[in-house]
Amino acid sequence: MDSIGDGLDRALESAFTRRPPQSAQAQMKYLVKQLKGTRAVARLLRISQRTVERYVAGQLKRPRRELRDRIEREVHKRWQPQVRARARRRAATTDGLVVSTRARFGFTAAPGTTDDARIRDIIQALPPEFAARLFTAREQGATEHQLQQIAADGLAQMYFRANDTRAHGLGVEFTDIEQIEIQL
Template identity: 80%
Template sequence: MAAADPGEGEEKAASTGGLILSTRARFGFTAAPGTTDDARIRDTSQALPPEFADQLFAAREQGATEQQLQQIAADGLARMYFRANNSRAHGLGVEFTDVEHIQIEL
């Protein structure tokens, strides 16, 4: 998640448009006993709402570490991809490790 100068695209993503986050990383889950899934490498591409774009850009501007930026991305993917915008799998914890790449489209 290399830093770039904030521009019109980032402002729109952070206020109304959101962003598309594509990644290849290891995902694992923690949930109620009997409902866990072993971690495995997954390719995902998911639209994230403006609030996650805003968090990512603000954290980057404040000098966040790569690990902190990855955690924001993981939180967004957990909510939107794995918990379907928190409409299912309540309480599912998502582990996001061994990140091979992350691409953000505005």
């Protein structure tokens, strides 16, 4: 199951203008520079300071899979913060987001309507106001459920209610996300 938070992170990474460091040595050097020391990097990655020093010196070259994943995640989190901020600002003010998802949607509507939940594939552009809400919630540490609710509100307004021109009062439940991709 994909998460909306991860989808937002991947969308911002697509705005990078240069590739992040690829080798373990280059990644470790970058982290040491960003965190201003090997001790902080060691604490962050939960390894010894000496191990960090060995990677920086090029004595160690291939980290085990879990360490490699942690290093890549931390490098991507810190890579090109100004480019990331510019992309976030542009999405929140002018461009908005495009959400492509395969998830279960159910409805709360007037009696006598068909509101059973079912799996749907949806690709929908969301306006900047929903992009701003999603990014703000993500920065403030919102839970995945809260991010899902914001995305459900956006999809309900734009896809199911056609920007509030039909199906007034239709409430949308957004659950069981199988796949989600967010693009800027």
